[in-house]
Structures are given as structure tokens and as C-alpha cells.
Amino acid sequence: MNLQNTAAPRRTGHEELVPSRYAVRVGEIDVLIVSDGVLPLPTKMLGHNAEPAARAAWLNDMFLPTEAFDWALNVVVVRSGGQTILVDAGLGLDPDLNLPRAGQLIKRLAAVGIDLAAVTDVVLTHMHMDHVGGLLIDGVKERLRPDLRIHVAAAEVEFWKAPDFSHVNMPAGFPDALRAAAKRFAKEYQSHLRLFDEEAEVAPGVVVSRTGGHTPGHSVVRVASGGDRLMFAGDAVFAVGFEHPEWYNGFEHDPEEAARVRVRLLKELAATGSSLVATHLPFPSVGHVAVEGDHFRWVPVFWDY
Template sequence: MNVHNASQLVGSKPEELVPSRYAVRVGEIDVLVVSDGVLPLPTQMLGHNADPAVRAAWLHDMFLPADAFDWALNVVMVRSGGQTVLIDAGLGSDPDLHLPRAGQTVKRLEAAGIDLSSVTDVVLTHMHMDHVGGLLVDGVKERLRPDLRIHVAAAEVKFWEAPDFSHTNMPQGFPDALRATAKRFASEYRDNLRTFDEEHEVAPGVVVRRTGGHTPGHSVVRVASGGEALTFAGDAVFAVGFDQPDWHNGFEHDPEEAARVRVRLLRELAKTGEMLVATHLPFPSVGRVAVDGDVFRWVPAFWDY
């Protein structure tokens, strides 16, 4: 995979009117952030425990619609030590939930000149459908290597055997779709799964670490080389999480623990100054975290053309 070539628009189809991939170099490791598209979701999902008036004021101050808006959906490709690692796989096919503008990962990898057969490893931050669905698209498994390694926390696989949605706050239809997708994924890829308990080095300088919170096995991935680092936070951080880290996201299975995980992670990143990428921050979501007391601030990176 030549990430530097992949960062150019050569091969993009005419309908691709906005950038959908962004290349970053972390020491000697190549990182490519790829947009899977966007998910139109209710704004209540950003903080269902917040006072509606306070939530409305935050949305107004951020120039966001009051009822629903498009959440970004990002995945990451990493090249290190001869391994090509895909971190999360996007939504895949629309599970009858009216999410037509997501599920673009496979198409956009192809547009970047990346062959699915070159992927040696997949890391899943968790098994929600917008993170595993891309692997379930018709024809994808046949194009992947038979010896593909899929790294996921053991606690995550265990959770989806009998998932608990009692603390979530999702739109109708989502729990059933999440259950069905996770069950199908575990069945189809069982022989490829490589589970870990707390931490595992996937490739040189690429370490996945379980955080819990969002789901019991939710994990983040840290890429480090040559004194530089980037953390892919998965769903530990949402756009509202810098200003209101204690707001509960509707998809969090343990929202109180998720808030604790979020604060710890943001403090870590503010201390180290390393780059942050997250699933649902606006593409390409590359930036850093600043902190002043209990207040965090998102500092987007200047695009490097």
C-alpha cells in the first residue's frame, strides 16, 4: 500500500466531490484515514442525560441543527512492518435503518488503489454494526486473505453472545440491527478472530488496548514510531465530548464508565500532545487535545496538502 499515492485524488469517481481519505505519517508508519460516509442521527443521541435546553444551546452555539445531523464515520488503514492493518470496517450495507450515505469503505479503498487482499490484519474497536458491517458486504470475504487476523477484545466477543441494552438510548430498530449484525459477524469470521484480554501489539508500533465503557470490550489503537504517536479512539470520543465529557451517548452500553474512559483518554492525550483520530469526529478528524482544568478543547490539525 502506497499511502502517499493513495492520498491523491487519482482514481476518484466524478461523484466524489469532497475528500474521502487523508494520509498522515507517524514516524516510519503510514496512516490513512478513510471516510465511510455519514450517519444521520438524532441530536438527542449526543447527550440523552443532558437538560434538553442545555443540549439545544450547545447545538445552537455549534451551528448544528436542533433535531438531527450527519455524524462522520471514519476508519483507518495502517502500514507497519510489512503488515497492512485496517482499523474498523465501516457500516457496509444499510441495515434497513435509512443510512444510505454510509458504507463507503470498500469503494473508497479501491479508489485509493488498495486491494483488499493486501490487508493482513483487522482491528475492531468494538462490534457495533458501523464498525464491522463492511466485512459483511457481499463478496468482501472472498477477496480477503484466508489467513486474515481479526483482533478484538475477548470481552467484546463475550458481550455480544447476550448483549445488554438496558442503559442505551437508541432510535427504534437499532438494537435489533446491532444484535443481528454482531451475531452474523461472529459466525462468519469466527475462525479469523484473535482475541486479547487487555492489550496486544498487532504490528510494530501498533498497539490495541481495551478501555471498556462504550461496550465492555471497546478498545483504542495507538500508533507510535520515531517519537510520534496517534491514537484512534473509536467511539470513546464524540464531537460533544470535549465540551461536555459527562454527557451520555445513546449508543453507550455503560454510559457512566464511558464518561470516565473519555475523561481519562482526553487527559492522556492532552498530556502527551499526540494526535487523535476518532470514528465520529468530522473527517479527517486528525487533531490534538488541549485542556484547561476540567475543560477540554479540540485542536484540529492544519491539513497538509
């Protein structure tokens, strides 16, 4: 062995040194978590109703910067009963926002060998642009199946006809970008939408359920097979939400209800032992929830190689 040839990794320009996908088996169902990249945002958005000193203390305890840091963007692919289901679609490419490290989903699906034409169903936890934007990239729609089914809560589609931003706390430009992306998505994919009121079975063992809170139609996806359970919680749970579920996230359109939903889901996860995956938890975000006094604790899984 020539140590001079192995001392440093060779970079071709196409290799990624940071993992961007992680596979999980839920009984007989395959789940793949794919990173859409990261989204730099002000730390105030983690809890805009919290005292600044308390928020700064939590960030310090987590070894995070106090002003802004990178939020993970996680998407899930589920294979069950002959169906390939994409849960959320990432940020896409909005040139007005200048977010070059996000919007990686389409190329990462290709890298793992998932053809867009093989996707039978899309489930949207909600219609914020970091969950629908990947479907709005030029050329993507033409690569999708003509019979693609997109499952989304009826309340979500209705909300974006005249969205209320009076309770959010977002950086400038985000409300307009969110409104424009949702409007464009609803127009371009109207014929593919499969609306549900409270709950729908998308495939064997894959159920989407409306929670509300973050947005009126925000939903979570539960995957169950054999004795295994996994919940994709979308934007109902953030990293700070285990210790401080009462803190309001800046993207929540009904923050009081979102906090109630968060506590209910965390209690469910702790009681059932189900695995948790969420959009903005650090990749790959797979873990469990434990109760610790009057709050919760996130327990990341040991990576399975």
C-alpha cells in the same frame, strides 16, 4: 486558456467533490483516514442525560441543527512492518436501515488503490455494526486473505453472545440491527478472530488496548514511531465530549464507565500531545487535545498538503 472550459468543474458521476481520505505520517508508519460516509442521527444521542436546553445551546454554538445531523464515520488504514491493518470496517449495507450515504469504505479503498487481499490484519474497536458491517457486504469475505487476522477484545465477543441494551438510548430498530450484525459477524469470521484480554501488539508500533465503557470490549489503537504518537479512539470520544465529557452518548452500553474512560483518554492525549483520530469526529478528525479549565478543547490540525 479558455475560461468557458474552466469556470465549472466537470462531473463524470464518479468524482467526489468532498475529500474522503487523508494521509498522516507517524514516524515511519503510514496512516490513512478513510471516510465511510455519514450517518444521520437524532441530536439527543449526543447527550441524552443532558438538559435539553443545555444540549440545544451547545448545538447552536456549533452552528448545528437541533434535531438531527450527520455523524462522520471514519476508518483507519495503518501500514507498519510489512503489514496492512484495517482499523474498523465501516457500516456496510443494511437495507433495513436506509442509510445510503454510509457504507462507502469498500469502494473508497478501491479508489485509493488498496486491495482487500493486501489487508493482513483487521482491528475492531468494538462490534457495533458501523464498525464491522463492511466485512459483511456480499462478496467481501471472498476477497480477503484466508489467513486474515481479526483482533478484537475477548470481552467484546463474549458481550455480544447476550448483549445488554438496558442503558442505551437509541432510535427504534437499532438494537435489533446491532444484535443481528454482531451475531452474523462472530459466526462468519470465527476462525479469523485473534482475541486479547487487555492489550496486544498488532504490528511494530501498533498496539490495541481495551478500555471498556462504550461496550465491555471497546478498545483504542495507539500508533507510535520515533517521537510521534497517534491514538484512534473509536467511539470513546465524540465532538461534544471535549466540553461535556460527562454527557452520555446514546450508543454507550455503560455510560457511566464510558464517561470515566473518555476523561482518562482525553487527559492522556492532552498530557502526551498525541494526535487524536476518532470514528465520529468530523472527517478527517485529526487533531490534538488541550485542557481548558475544567473541560477539554479539540484542536484540529492544519491540513498538510
